[in-house]
Amino acid sequence: MLKRKLLIVGLFILLAFPTIPRSILAQEITLPENPLMGRMLFYQKGCLGCHSVRGEGGNVGPDLSNKGHNRSVTQMVGTMWNHFPKMYQKMSQEGIPFPRFTTEEMAELLAYIYFAGYFDKPATTADRLKGMTLFSEKGCKKCHSLDGAGGDVGPDLTAWDRFASPVLWAQLMWNHGSTMRDKMITKNIPWPKFEGNEMRDLVAYIYRANWPPKQDVSYSLPGNPAEGKRLFNEKKCVQCHSIFGTGGKIGPSLTDKRYDRTVTQLIGIMWNHAPGMFEKMELAGIQRPQFSGGEMSDIVSFLFFLGYFDRPGSADNGRRLFFVKKCALCHGLRGEGGKLGPNLTKYSNIEQPLQPVHIAQAMWNHAPLMAEIMKARNIAWPRLEENDVNDLMAFIRGTGSNN
Ligand code: HEC
Numbered sequence: 001m002l003k004r005k006l007l008i009v010g011l012f013i014l015l016a017f018p019t020i021p022r023s024i025l026a027q028e029i030t031l032p033e034n035p036l037m038g039r040m041l042f043y044q045k046g047c048l049g050c051h052s053v054r055g056e057g058g059n060v061g062p063d064l065s066n067k068g069h070n071r072s073v074t075q076m077v078g079t080m081w082n083h084f085p086k087m088y089q090k091m092s093q094e095g096i097p098f099p100r101f102t103t104e105e106m107a108e109l110l111a112y113i114y115f116a117g118y119f120d121k122p123a124t125t126a127d128r129l130k131g132m133t134l135f136s137e138k139g140c141k142k143c144h145s146l147d148g149a150g151g152d153v154g155p156d157l158t159a160w161d162r163f164a165s166p167v168l169w170a171q172l173m174w175n176h177g178s179t180m181r182d183k184m185i186t187k188n189i190p191w192p193k194f195e196g197n198e199m200r201d202l203v204a205y206i207y208r209a210n211w212p213p214k215q216d217v218s219y220s221l222p223g224n225p226a227e228g229k230r231l232f233n234e235k236k237c238v239q240c241h242s243i244f245g246t247g248g249k250i251g252p253s254l255t256d257k258r259y260d261r262t263v264t265q266l267i268g269i270m271w272n273h274a275p276g277m278f279e280k281m282e283l284a285g286i287q288r289p290q291f292s293g294g295e296m297s298d299i300v301s302f303l304f305f306l307g308y309f310d311r312p313g314s315a316d317n318g319r320r321l322f323f324v325k326k327c328a329l330c331h332g333l334r335g336e337g338g339k340l341g342p343n344l345t346k347y348s349n350i351e352q353p354l355q356p357v358h359i360a361q362a363m364w365n366h367a368p369l370m371a372e373i374m375k376a377r378n379i380a381w382p383r384l385e386e387n388d389v390n391d392l393m394a395f396i397r398g399t400g401s402n403n
């Protein structure tokens with residue numbers, strides 16, 4: 001499994017949104033094509049020796065399966081920074097050389113940790129039983145039969161047990177959504193809504209013949225967020241939804257809220273809103289998009305990745321933090337600050353704005369020396385909270401909002 005992943009080769013490409021505000025453009029919208037690529041680095045750089053992700057790996061440090069969840073890229077940088085002294089100590093104890101990263105490597109690694117939170121925990125046998133109840137409760141059984149029991153308004157679903165992936169199921173259901181909706185209206189069946197892990201459990205139930213799955217199905221279908229971004233335009237989602245301020249206003253903006261839920265929770269959201277969307281599509285004369293192949297998977301992983309990017313940070317707060325968190329003791333910046341560490345003014349270059357991965361890489365690679373100097377001078381390792389790295393970055397590069 002790992003070997004196979006080691007062989008996956010791909011490239012990170014920069015997909016800049018053409019008309020987004022400058023502050024966001026500077027935040028770098030770099031979407032990975034295969035977020036699992038960082039898995040290789042996770043192994044090569046020795047992280048796997050101490051950390052597990054989805055059950056594979058060591059247990060010296062915490063399992064990282066959910067650590068990227070609900071955290072933007074700079075929040076993850078902050079987390080790694082905060083844990084650095086203890087990690088470094090463990091590395092020294094275990095004789096593990098301190099790994100250093102190029103910016104590309106850091107980008108892959110952070111995307112990988114973030115993406116680990118995309119996958120559902122595999123359903124258990126108890127979850128499958130819930131799925132059986134859901135099949136009746138959500139009204140599916142009124143129209144579909146399974147193993148000879150159920151209605152005949154829609155096709156028999158017995159043969160569908162080949163498809164264990166909730167995303168493929170969601171795609172099928174979405175594609176047939178209009179017809180299903182019409183039938184539901186005539187039969188007076190309310191549009192079923194899915195909360196939490198219900199979609200996952202339902203699919204686990206229908207997948208009964210092959211239970212338990214021989215492989216971790218959702219993990220093998222990661223989706224391509226960069227491709228999802230392209231489809232978002234092609235499928236006309238952008239005519240109704242805006243992303244970082246660009247796009248239509250018929251539907252809600254998809255960057256006001258964070259969508260870093262698991263894959264089946266996300267498709268549940270799309271499904272729940274489908275009737276509302278279909279209605280507006282009819283009104284706007286937009287053909288209901290159909291999905292094939294891995295398209296649904298790509299779109300959903302794109303939505304997921306929107307939570308990876310930071311909203312503009314506050315340069316004013318960043319300036320305050322630069323002093324409070326003691327960076328200024330050692331670093332000079334635009335005429336202020338100390339000389340023990342390198343001057344950071346070079347990062348204010350507007351043509352090549354400082355990006356989260358740059359600061360992540362710089363801070364990680366230099367951490368051992370910084371720690372040594374701090375220790376020698378009796379300076380406590382500064383802890384960075386929630387949005388500190390984002391605000392510090394806004395200050396260091398001299399951009400971002402000034403409030
Ligand atoms: C020698 C063991 C070891 C190695 C190797 C190691 N770590 Fe850690 N890591 C730890 C320990 C121990 C902690 C918890 C530290 C703490 O509680 O402050 C930790 C914490 C973390 C956290 C914070 C988790 C949280 O609770 O939010 C992240 C993220 C992390 N490590 C990432 C990495 C990455 C990426 C690598 C590879 C470059 C790596 N670690 C290599 C031991 C290790």
Ligand code: HEC
Pocket residue numbers: 138139140141142143144153154155169172173175176177179180183184187189192
């Ligand atoms: C009111 C009846 C009705 C209900 C309730 C209903 N469906 Fe359907 N379903 C249909 C019809 C009719 C089709 C065929 C639509 C078409 O041909 O486009 C269909 C198609 C499907 C398909 C595609 C099957 C294929 O062979 O291509 C799937 C999967 C599906 N439904 C799953 C579900 C699930 C899961 C539920 C419960 C959450 C559900 N349906 C609830 C009527 C219903």
Ligand code: HEC
Pocket residue numbers: 232235236237238239240241250251252257269270272273274275276277280281282284286289299303
């Ligand atoms: C014709 C306009 C239109 C198009 C095209 C459209 N949507 Fe929507 N979308 C809406 C509307 C309106 C809502 C709110 C519906 C509701 O509340 O029930 C919505 C809701 C959503 C939501 C849930 C938002 C929330 O409240 O959290 C998501 C996610 C979403 N759409 C994604 C997409 C994607 C992906 C596409 C392209 C495949 C798409 N939409 C295409 C109009 C549209």
Ligand code: HEC
Pocket residue numbers: 325326327328329330331340341342344359362363365366367369370373374377379382392
């Ligand atoms: C005790 C002194 C000290 C403190 C406090 C300190 N640093 Fe550093 N920093 C250094 C030194 C020394 C280096 C160079 C390390 C090396 O070359 O490996 C460095 C390197 C860096 C670099 C990489 C610079 C380059 O040239 O690429 C960045 C970015 C950085 N620090 C940011 C910060 C931030 C942000 C803070 C506050 C949260 C901070 N540092 C606090 C001493 C410090």
